[in-house]
Amino acid sequence: MKASARTQTxxxxxxxxxxxxxxxxxxxxxxxxxxxxxxxxxxGEALLELAQLVEIVHFAEAGPMDPEAAVDIAFVEGSxxxxxxxxxxQAVRANSRFLVSLGACATSGGLQALRNFNADGAxxxxxxxxxxxxxxxxxxxATPVAEHVKVDLELWGCPVNARQVFQAVRQLLFGVEPVVDxxxxxxxxxxxxxxxxxxxxxxxxxxxxxHTGCGALCPAFGRDCYACFGPAENPNTASLARRFDGLGxxxxxxxxxxxxxxxxxxxxxxxxxxxxxxx
Amino acid sequence: xxTSALFLxxxxxxSLFDALRDQGFSRLVGPVARDGAIVYREIASAADLPxxxxxxxxxxxxxxxxxxxxxxxxxxxxxxxxxxxxxxAPREPLWRCARDESGGLTFADVEREHEPTxxxxxxxxxxxxxxxxxxxxxxxxxxxxxxxxxxASLFLxxxxxxxxxxxxxxxxxxxxxxxxxxxxxxxxxxxxxxVVTAGTDPGRAVLASLGLGAASSLQREEADRxxxxxxxxxGRSLPSRNLKDALYARLEHPHxxxxxxxxxxxxxxxxxxxxxxxxxxxxxxxxxxxxxxxLRQWDxxxxxxxxxxxxFLVREETRLRYRQWLTHKLGSWHEQYGRSGCVGCGRCIAxxxxxxxxTAEVATLMESGDxxx
Numbered sequence: 001m002k003a004s005a006r007t008q009t010x011x012x013x014x015x016x017x018x019x020x021x022x023x024x025x026x027x028x029x030x031x032x033x034x035x036x037x038x039x040x041x042x043x044g045e046a047l048l049e050l051a052q053l054v055e056i057v058h059f060a061e062a063g064p065m066d067p068e069a070a071v072d073i074a075f076v077e078g079s080x081x082x083x084x085x086x087x088x089x090q091a092v093r094a095n096s097r098f099l100v101s102l103g104a105c106a107t108s109g110g111l112q113a114l115r116n117f118n119a120d121g122a123x124x125x126x127x128x129x130x131x132x133x134x135x136x137x138x139x140x141x142a143t144p145v146a147e148h149v150k151v152d153l154e155l156w157g158c159p160v161n162a163r164q165v166f167q168a169v170r171q172l173l174f175g176v177e178p179v180v181d182x183x184x185x186x187x188x189x190x191x192x193x194x195x196x197x198x199x200x201x202x203x204x205x206x207x208x209x210x211h212t213g214c215g216a217l218c219p220a221f222g223r224d225c226y227a228c229f230g231p232a233e234n235p236n237t238a239s240l241a242r243r244f245d246g247l248g249x250x251x252x253x254x255x256x257x258x259x260x261x262x263x264x265x266x267x268x269x270x271x272x273x274x275x276x277x278x279x
Numbered sequence: 280x281x282t283s284a285l286f287l288x289x290x291x292x293x294s295l296f297d298a299l300r301d302q303g304f305s306r307l308v309g310p311v312a313r314d315g316a317i318v319y320r321e322i323a324s325a326a327d328l329p330x331x332x333x334x335x336x337x338x339x340x341x342x343x344x345x346x347x348x349x350x351x352x353x354x355x356x357x358x359x360x361x362x363x364x365x366x367x368a369p370r371e372p373l374w375r376c377a378r379d380e381s382g383g384l385t386f387a388d389v390e391r392e393h394e395p396t397x398x399x400x401x402x403x404x405x406x407x408x409x410x411x412x413x414x415x416x417x418x419x420x421x422x423x424x425x426x427x428x429x430x431a432s433l434f435l436x437x438x439x440x441x442x443x444x445x446x447x448x449x450x451x452x453x454x455x456x457x458x459x460x461x462x463x464x465x466x467x468x469x470x471x472x473x474v475v476t477a478g479t480d481p482g483r484a485v486l487a488s489l490g491l492g493a494a495s496s497l498q499r500e501e502a503d504r505x506x507x508x509x510x511x512x513x514g515r516s517l518p519s520r521n522l523k524d525a526l527y528a529r530l531e532h533p534h535x536x537x538x539x540x541x542x543x544x545x546x547x548x549x550x551x552x553x554x555x556x557x558x559x560x561x562x563x564x565x566x567x568x569x570x571x572x573x574l575r576q577w578d579x580x581x582x583x584x585x586x587x588x589x590x591f592l593v594r595e596e597t598r599l600r601y602r603q604w605l606t607h608k609l610g611s612w613h614e615q616y617g618r619s620g621c622v623g624c625g626r627c628i629a630x631x632x633x634x635x636x637x638t639a640e641v642a643t644l645m646e647s648g649d650x651x652x
Contacts, residue, residue: 049566170564183582184543186632190550191369191577195314195359198632200341208545208632222314233583234597236543243339243633 011070011095023072023173026058027102028092030078030085031112031142036103037061037077039162046166053173070095073172075165079105081112081122081142093149098172101145102165104158108230109264111158112142116264144264153178156211158228158261164213181212182233185225189216197224204244204257209235209267230262237271251279284499285491288472289350292325295436298488299397302481304434308365309399310358315343317358319365322399328352336444336625339634353400353468356444359630361405361553365398366412366429370576373425373560377570391424393432401437401462403455404447404624408553409435410461414616415556425575434481437462441505443513446625448638451516454622456509467502474502515628515638518645519619523610525645530602534643539598541633546579548627548635549604554620557585580604601635609641 009017015024027037040047041062056062057069067088074096080086093099101107115122121140126133145151155164168178185207189196197219198205205224207216211232218225231237237258244254255275258268287295296307309322312329322328331349334356335342341358372389379385416426440449440456449455458465463482466473474494477483494502549555559578564571578585581600586593594600612620621637628636 046566053567166566167563170566170568173568174564181584183579183584184545186543186545186547187550187577187579187582190359190547193318193360193364193369195316195318196341196547196630196632199339199630200315200343202340205632208543208547234544234595236540236597239541239543239633 011068012097015070015072015097022053022055024057024069025054025073025075025169026067026069026071026092026096027056027061027075028058028067028077028088029060030076030089030106030145031081032078032103032105032110034061034077035159036105036157039102039160039165043162043166046162050166050169054169068095072097073169074099075102076100076106076145077102079109079112079142079144080148081115081139082137083139084137086139086148089145089148098152099145099149100153100155100168101151102155103160104156104228104230104261105142106145107151107154107156108262109142109144111261111263113144113264114259116141116143117259142264153180155180155213156229156262157213161213161215163215183212184208184232184235185210185212185214185216185219185229188212189219192216192220194219197222198243202247204247204249204254206240206257209237209240226260227258227268228261230265231267235267237267238274241271241275251275255279283476284494284502285475285486285489286472286494286498287466287475287489287491289470291472291489291491292328292352294489295485296324296397296399298485299434299436301488302434302485304395304397306394306396307399308396310353310355312343316341317343317355319358319360319398319400325352328399329355333442334358334444336446336629337634338446338628338636339631341629350470351468353438354442356440356442356447357402357404357624357626359551359626361551361624361626362398362401362409362433362435363405363412363553365396365433366409366426367416367556367558367577368425368429368575370574371425372572373575374573375570376573378568389425391428393429395432395434397434397436399436399438401435401458402440402624403437403458404440404449404622405553406435406437406458406461407449407452407454407622408624411554411616411618411620411622412556434485435462435464437465439465439467439502439506439509441468441509443509444625444629445514446628447513447623448515448517448625449623450510450513452519452619452621452623457506467505469498469501469505471498474498515625515636517609517619517621517623517638517641519621521610521613521619522641523606523613526606526610529644529647530606532644532647534640535598535602537643538601538635538640539596541635542581542597542601543632544581544597544600545632546581547630547632548637549579549581550577551626551630552608553624553626554608554622555579559584580607605637605640 058066104110171178197203203224206227207225210227211229258272331346376386416423437458463479608620
């Protein structure tokens with residue numbers, strides 16, 4: 001990065017000036033259930049190993065608190081759904097060299113992005129749920145981090161796969177750009193030799209349009225993929241939706257298949273709309 | 280050369296399994312009904328075989344049905360698997376490396392010992408595909424040691440196909456329904472038992488240890504009749520001749536777009552295809568960066584990265600990915616292996632989630648005499 005000629009340096013510039021120090025890592029939380037942070041916490045020994053390789057400076061759920069620290073790698077969990085978060089994500093970006101969106105909420109807006117389809121935003125739900133809705137200061141939309149700041153790497157999943165997260169960290173420590181497999185889930189499902197639930201049981205599985213990464217968890221147990229890893233590259237949602245229609249799903253049900261954890265992802269949003277209009 | 284036909288009574292199938300174990304094939308893999316399909320798993324005895332099971336296959340659909348009075352164990356056509364996962368593993372390490380004291384890397388080969396395994400119920404189409412894979416993996420200046428070790432561990436018991444599915448077309452490609460070669464033992468299933476022949480010395484050794492009597496001429500005729508009927512009963516067909524020129528003359532045919540609108544580019548067809556062999560390699564480093572495994576795993580010409588080179592995708596659009604698959608399988612394959620890459624098993628038709636039918640797509644492409652729409 002270009003050295004600054006100014007006398008007053010930014011936190012990032014001071015970070016870049018350090019030599020031979022362990023990379024600094026932060027895990028930030030926005031609107032989310034904290035489940036993706038568990039990818040770190042549940043990792044057990046691997047987390048201890050990680051703590052030797054990097055300096056974890058901010059990870060509120062695990063202990064360290066320094067939300068404004070400048071870091072080499074920032075993991076961001078959660079979507080942007082309050083005015084405060086919209087400001088805070090700008091600060092996180094300014095203080096981070098490499099920013100990773102961690103999981104469905106941060107990457108596509110998550111389950112809470114369903115509010116984006118409400119004409120009155122979150123208002124109706126806020127009034128229905130909370131006794132004193134005036135205390136809730138919420139945006140009308142829940143949006144992915146990438147709609148606010150530049151994201152360097154997207155890790156999908158609800159929750160993310162710990163193996164994928166640690167692989168990305170390892171690649172960053174090697175100094176290479178992490179590569180994330182964007183193939184359809186079917187490719188991995190077939191490697192594991194699971195019997196296709198769509199073909200053999202007529203279950204409306206989302207695997208053929210869904211981003212791989214989970215390890216084909218649901219089909220391993222004979223149930224359909226519900227696309228928690230979001231759209232794969234080149235997803236032919238129109239063809240799969242027609243197949244669901246052929247299986248006997250009503251247009252409303254076809255629409256619902258695309259209107260769940262990653263409803264705000266453009267490919268799923270478009271297919272939902274197409275079938276919503278038919279229902 | 281096959282030996283004379285012997286008769287194995289239905290009640291003696293377990294004696295065959297014991298004889299295979301006695302000959303050193305301690306692991307038996309055979310067809311079982313599981314998760315709604317015929318799949319190949321480790322079996323212990325004839326009781327594990329899918330007795331009375333029938334399959335119903337159509338584009339994008341596969342269903343298993345039980346016939347309550349059925350005694351036969353092989354009255355079905357192929358499920359999603361073939362020999363492929365047993366010889367060309369879906370994912371396997373090729374080598375390992377570790378950082379040594381001087382900071383350099385030390386490379387180590389992987390263990391390639393596989394338990395001797397007898398595979399029960401191999402079909403003619405799968406043997407034809409095996410022959411192609413052997414050509415690809417073994418008959419080259421650089422034989423693949425991983426494939427070679429897995430292949431060498433197998434003893435193959437073929438069962439001639441008497442119940443093709445609606446999706447089968449092996450008769451038109453010349454690869455079935457009778458298993459002509461490549462097996463150790465081959466069996467025809469009749470109601471009362473099996474007509475068995477040996478194709479190799481290990482096969483003859485197994486048969487000799489069983490002390491079976493000769494199959495009667497009636498039994499042999501009935502077995503032949505069933506295979507002939509299985510060939511006649513196939514409704515689909517595909518030209519087995521070299522389609523390279525014909526397909527290459529139609530590279531801009533509008534039908535590729537038509538397929539592209541239906542195709543999910545999900546790779547299911549290539550995963551179930553017994554001849555598809557494309558793979559990707561990747562490294563799996565340990566978190567501490569001190570060691571790594573180099574893995575080979577099944578890939579597909581339907582994935583984006585398969586055509587990635589120098590910062591761009593050669594085949595971004597679905598129609599180009601399907602075109603690549605078909606023109607290789609039925610066209611340029613002839614140049615590489617002297618035959619078509621399709622053995623007529625029909626798996627890509629049944630296991631395509633949206634039921635794209637290779638025989639129908641080829642027929643449509645060939646309908647028009649020239650490349651112009």
